[in-house]
């Protein structure tokens with residue numbers, strides 16, 4: 221039976237929460253912006269909302285349906301630990317360069333902190349704080365026994381040699397070692413990191429702590445990684461879209477049209493699997509260009525072309541197009557699979573799709589989300605849509621703890637099951653309580669995290 225929201229959920233919360241939770245609001249200074257979404261100034265449109273304010277806006281919206289006490293809100297909205305370090309690197313040219321790096325541990329009520337590491341020039345503490353929070357809600361929506369964390373280094377990896385990148389990654393592990401651990405905090409890949417970086421992390425941590433394959437996920441398959449992990453986020457995105465199309469009575473993937481922003485790990489695997497299932501991927505972009513073909517791009521050829529030429533737009537099987545026009549290409553499903561904050565109030569009215577499937581983290585701002593709702597465009601939220609990645613990371617971790625290896629078929633079958641079950645849970649809330657899928661996902665996650673936190677107690 222689904223929990224009815226507002227009154228019903230509040231009743232549940234009161235039963236579960238120690239009396240102290242219901243007292244006066246906790247004393248202390250709460251930064252208003254981080255606890256309640258946008259400030260008044262931002263609501264008047266005078267300043268851009270930060271990533272963490274945007275994430276908190278969505279959480280606060282879901283909390284309105286749960287009516288938890290204010291002091292619990294603070295606990296749920298603010299991270300448990302934020303670590304900022306400076307990494308010094310002796311460059312190949314003999315100069316010393318420094319890089320800012322962060323790890324934010326948002327919540328571990330349901331299990332060890334879990335989340336990726338991003339290497340990107342736009343990484344800052346606020347960005348990582350927002351991504352860490354999303355991880356808490358994502359692991360809860362997927363119902364896997366992890367909490368949420370995220371890390372990042374403010375660096376453009378293209379500016380470094382492979383040797384420099386390896387040293388920087390190892391220095392990051394040295395700096396974060398006190399807060400990492402197989403049962404404490406387990407990193408994974410995110411933008412501009414992959415199996416190569418995870419192998420360095422595994423090796424560096426193992427030097428200090430002994431054989432620890434479970435310290436990091438997304439490792440190479442020949443070095444304690446899991447079969448299926450590399451494709452898992454893209455594959456999970458396709459399962460998510462399949463379930464939504466089915467639930468909305470719109471048929472299946474075959475002959476539907478897709479536009480994908482970002483053609484890295486997530487975007488290119490989603491494209492490949494959609495292609496294999498008969499979907500038409502009509503336009504894709506990356507940070508450097510975009511290419512379109514209204515009849516559908518030959519994705520295997522496009523991937524081979526990109527690997528050989530490092531230039532998506534020069535693919536002969538399509539026409540080059542300005543990447544800034546990509547989001548408004550007509551399609552059934554638009555898949556943002558790159559950076560956050562790309563669908564904004566400035567372009568939300570230009571979208572010409574029926575569904576936005578958020579494979580990226582935080583691609584839609586709260587204002588844009590509102591516009592999409594008004595326009596009747598369904599948004600499959602990030603904390604569900606891209607949850608296949610961390611779910612498969614959980615499978616990798618379990619295999620590492622057992623020193624065992626599952627087949628790719630086993631992994632993909634388990635991935636399908638978690639994606640289907642998570643969809644059913646949020647679809648039920650969405651239809652019964654008539655709330656958007658994003659709100660339903662946050663409500664479900666908040667219920668699960670709160671229940672775990674309360675039953676563990678506060679001592």
Ligand SMILES: NC(=O)C1=CN([C@@H]2O[C@H](COP(=O)(O)OP(=O)(O)OC[C@H]3O[C@@H](n4cnc5c(N)ncnc54)[C@H](O)[C@@H]3O)[C@@H](O)[C@H]2O)C=CC1
Nearest residue numbers: 410411412453482483484485486506507558580581606609
């Ligand atoms: N790798 C994973 O398992 C997971 C990744 N995600 C999210 O998916 C998104 C993509 O991650 P990955 O594919 O791993 O990263 P990646 O580094 O493999 O690929 C990123 C892609 O986005 C493109 N890109 C960057 N800026 C762009 C822009 N302004 N416009 C268009 N394209 C742009 C890059 O050129 C590249 O093609 C991120 O938001 C990440 O947080 C979410 C869950 C798991």
Ligand SMILES: O=C(O)CCC(=O)C(=O)O
Nearest residue numbers: 335336408410609610613
């Ligand atoms: O695989 C993981 O542990 C986390 C992946 C990630 O960073 C994400 O889901 O955003």
